[in-house]
Amino acid sequence: MPSWKKGKTVQYSFKEIHALNILSDDPMYSRHFNTPSDLKIMVCIIFICFTLAILGATFFKVDKIVPAQGVLDTQAEIFEVRNTEPGFISRVLVQEGSQVQQGDLLVQFDSEQIDLKIDQAKQQLENLARNIWTRFYQINDLLDAHTRQELVVGLAQIDNPIARLGYQSYLSRPFLDTIAVNQQARASLSQQVASARNQYANLQAREALQQTELERIQELYQTQIESKATLDQAQANLLSLQSQLESVNETIVSLQSESERLEKEQAQTESAYILERLVGLHDQLDDYHTTFFQLESLERSKHDLGITSPINGTVDAMLIQGDKERIPEATTLLSIRPSYTENELEIDIEIPANYAIWVEPGMTFRASSLGNNPDDHGYVMGEITFIASSSQKSDQSSGRVYRMTGKITEITALRADSRDALLRPGSVLSVEIRAGERRLINYIFDPFTKYLRTALSEPS
Structure with missing residues (x-):
């Protein structure tokens, strides 16, 4: 009989095993050792199920999922x-x-300092504008129409405090008075020249008469009717008239020269006066524009404050x-952070370099909040739009990753507040990328074939 104890396996001796073998060889006793029919049925059912499972795994395909990690962000950067x-x-x-x-x-x-600079620049502009218009009105009546029109057009953008106060006519009066005095002096000289010419004409007439008188006395003297003294007196009178003619002629020439000098002096003074004002006006106009640009720069700086x-x-x-x-x-x-809509959200995905070979643009993915139950917040469906051409070192691990970008195509959230939480920019998501399909049997045999290939590839 077998020896056994409670809690231990039944142990047979050699004699007992030999006796069982003899009995099993005996046809009369062997039928008591046949396999039960119910056990055979169970074995057949198990074998059929295993065969069907192998056939199903061979023909049925499942999605090939590539795991990744992403961060939800807006298309516009912060x-x-x-x-x-x-x-x-x-x-x-x-x-x-x-x-x-x-x-x-x-x-x-704080803009106190720049306000003071702006006030100073404005005051300087007012001073320059007043000086510019002062110079303009000083020469306004002396300019030709074309030059005056060009200056008026050039000064149109500058404030005119002179015209606002209405004393522009007084600015040109001093030089016009100087011109008037000069013209009066020239008129006086012209009158003196005219008087001298009249005197010269009278002297010429007297000279002609005296010449005739001298010739008559000479004839009488030759006939000894007139004395030598009378002849000498007539000659002296003629010489005196000729001397007076020369003196009056010199006076006329002198007066004409003085009149010409005054005319040239007036023209020179007027040209120098106009030129000085024009040069000064253009210099101050340049200063005005420079100060104006400085004022604009200061106002821009104030605006930037x-x-x-x-x-x-x-x-x-x-x-x-x-x-x-x-x-x-x-x-x-x-x-x-720029305002955004759900259409402007995207997912910045990092996938391990060894998985990136399966992923291509256009593949779909499903993402959920990392570390949370998707049933609490829902899923985000999307499509891969960009894959980096090279890998980079991961900030979280020592491995290398590929950066990808995915756009959101569908959002499934259970509640409105869950939707807001799920779409919060900066959220870390667990991403599952659908990289095609794979036969189910591959998942069963891959662990074994992997080690078999490794063993076969090892050197003997």
Whole structure:
């Protein structure tokens, strides 16, 4: 009899095993040792099920899933707002999470110093404008029509304080009075020349008479009717008249020379006067434009002291402490996340380099919140739109990854709040990329064939 103990396997001795073999060889006793029919049925059922499973695994295909990890983000990058001018912060009008529209004032810098510079530049412009128009009105009546029209067109954009006050006529009067005095002197000289010419004509007539008288006396003297003294007196009178003629002629020449000198002097003075005013006007006009550009630059700098939102969005981060803080130039003050819709969301995917060979643009994927039950938030369906041409080192592991981009085509969320949480930019997602189909049997035999290929490839 077999020896056994509680909790231990039955053990047969050699004699007992030999006796069982003899009995099994005996036809009369062997039928008591045949396999039960119910056991045969179960074995057949198991074999049929296994065969059907192998056939099903051979013909049926399942999706080939490539695991990856992604980050939900908007297509527009976060906008960093910087200042272009250094200074002290006067006011901060937003905080993290504030909704802003394009053009809204975000941060205001103190503008006291630049306001003083702007006032100084404006005062300088007023002074230059007054000087420019003063010079213009000083020579306005002396210019020809073409030059006057060109100057009026060139000065049209400059404020005219002279015309506003109405004393432009007084500015040209001093030089016009000088011209009038000169013209009066020339007129007086002209009168003197005319008088001298009349006197010269009278003297010429007297000379002719005296010459006739001299000839008559000479004839009488030759006939001894007139004395020598009378002849000498007539000759002396003729010489005196000739001397007076020469004197009057010299006077006429002198007066004409003086008149010509006054005329040339007036023309020279007028030309120098106009030239000096024109040169000064153009110099001050250049100074005016230079100061005007400086004023525009100052006003632009003042405008830049008010930091406005360049886009519609949400304040993502504040990088300044607050009022009265000294900020250097080109400092990042805050960052704004652009406003977006669900159509503008995309997923930045990183896939291990050894899996990237299966993925191609146009393949679909399914993503869910990493580390959370998808039944709580739902899934995001999408399509691969971009695959990087080369791999890069992963920031989270020592391996290499390929960067891919996927667009969202469908969103399945259970509740509205779950949808908002699922679509929050910056969320980390677990991504499953559908990289074609694969026969089910491959998943069964691949572990065995992998080690078999490894063993066969090892050197003997």
